[in-house]
Amino acid sequence: MHLYHLALDDTDSLKMGCTTYVGAMILKELIKSAKFVDYPNLIRLNPNIPWKSRGNAAVCLRFQSNLRASDILDLAIGMTNRFRDQYDEKNQPGIALHEGEVPEELKRFGRRALYEVIDLGDAMRIADSYNIKYHMIKGGRGLIGAIAAIGNTLEEDHTFEIIAYRGIDKQNVARDVNYDSVAEMSKRTHPMTFNNIDVDSKRLLITPHGPDPILFGIRGEDPETLVRALKMVKFSGAEFWVIYRSNQGTDAHVSLSMKIKDLKPYYAATIEGRVASNPFTIAGGHVIFNLSDGESSIDVAAYEPSGGLRKVISALIPGDQILVAGGVRLDEEQGNRMTFNLEKLQILKLIYERRRNPICTSCHKRMKSEGKNKGYQCKKCGLKLASPEREVLNRNCSEGIYLPPPRSMRHLAKPLQRHRLEKESWNRKVGTITENVRSPSLP
Structure with missing residues (x-):
């Protein structure tokens, strides 16, 4: 049997579709004859890319099969054309198929795609270097994510997500998922599931808001907990579920520590430095302050959706030593000036005198x-x-890690409850990957 890695990206649009759904439909065909060596991988890429797909997620299927590579690629192309938005001008699907073990250069490419801006030419060069078969539709920009998904083998920290899908014909129908049952599930499975609800706003976080085939998705630490969690939720309209292994909730995109002078537009990074100005609030409720690492400085912005995190930032003073994680935004109205969009704050040392x-x-x-x-x-x-x-200062904040509310966290952002739950490896045990939903949980 041959070892294959089949990946795809950018099949969705703002009006319809979902890359994980296309991947799931391919999986349901392949699983009839192939042996899967991993759960399907759901790889979130650099969230700061302006031209990203809706969820900026690529999917990779890793399996052993006697099928010919050309037949597998034809299957993927057919499914992509069947379920993508063919009338959308922005989506540019890319499909890639690699045979054999994943080389180190490809793994490095996968890591880079989490925090850098990568050119399509780089993806094509990697594909050609390792005889990766690929297919591009329209501009084919999705090939970048597809190649990156093959390279991102999730050998260290990872999470899982169980996604319940409804029919493609129901993607414009309002979702029927009971809030109270999700809240109870979240309580009973804590800390092994995360970001299920936003308590302050009483908002469901397991349900997407766009017109797509996903009914809901529960993220957590292991497949067994997720299957149990799904059975606690009251819902209707689901046809089947799939379990993915993912880099969601791992902070993988901000694992690179950078000097301010080395930052580039749309990069994701972590910066250590000292507060160089008093934070101030601008129109819209956004809080801005300047951060210096001793060589260079940059304005850091916490936007209104950051919620209570802005109050902590407003309590900082010049001299406080902090870590900030987030992404670089290019402000065209300010002459393409770079601003660092804050996703996570860690106060290392406060000034008390x-x-x-x-x-x-x-x-x-x-x-x-x-x-x-x-x-x-x-x-x-x-x-x-x-x-x-000497003036002794009374501080309204303390050392520690601060995050925005769950409703404002990105898919890749690590929730506080996952600290100390990080995984150093994967046990390579593959259980049930997909199963039909026998009956709805709501009448």
Whole structure:
């Protein structure tokens, strides 16, 4: 039997479709004769790319089969053409098929696609170098994600998602998923599932909002918990479910620490530095501050959807040492000036004491410094003092990790509850991948 890695990306549009659904329909055909060596992989890519697909997700199927490569590729092309939005001008599907083990260069390409901007030519060069068969529809930009999905083998931290699908003919119908049952499921499976609901807004997070075949998806730490969780949810309209192994909820896109001077538009990264200006709020409720790493500086923005995270940021003062994770935005209205969009804040060290020039005991005016380690002198009366004034600060924040509310977190962002649940490897056990939903849970 041959080992194959079949991947696809950019099959959806804002009006219809879903790349995971196309992947699921291909899977349902292949599973009749192929042996899957992994759960289907759901790979989220750099979320800062302006021309990304709706969810910026690629799918890779890894399996052993006696089928010819040409037949597998034809199957994938046929399914993609059947279920993609053929009238949308923006989607540019890409399909790739690699035979054999995944080489290291391909794995590096997969990692780069999480935080860099990659050119289609780079993807084609990699494909040609390793005899990867591929098919591009229209511009074929989805080939970048397809090649990256093959290379992203999820050898370290990963999560799982069980997605319940409805019929393609029902993708414009309102979803019927009971909130209270999801809230109860979330409570009973915590911390092994995550981001099921947003408590503050009472919003369901397992249901997408667009017109697509997904009814809902539950994310968590292992397949067994997800199957159990799905059975707790009251819903109607699902036809079958598929379990994916994924990089969602892992912070994989911000695993690269960068200097500010090395940042480029649309990159994702983590930066360590010191707050260089007092945060201020602009129209719309967005909070801005300047961050310096000692060599360069950049404005960091926490937008209104960041919720209570903005209050923490507003309590920062110059000198506080922090880590910020997020992506680089290019502001065309400000002459293509780069701004760092904040997704995650870690306060490493707060300033609890501030030194200031002392006040003259005679004139009650602020004294002038005579130079480093030379003390202070009053300009008016000539009084000299050796030491600065020390002001003890009462801080309204503390050291630790801060995130926006679940409703505003990106797919790749790691929830607080996943800290200390990270995986160092995968046990390579593949259980039930897909199953039909025998009956709806709601009348």
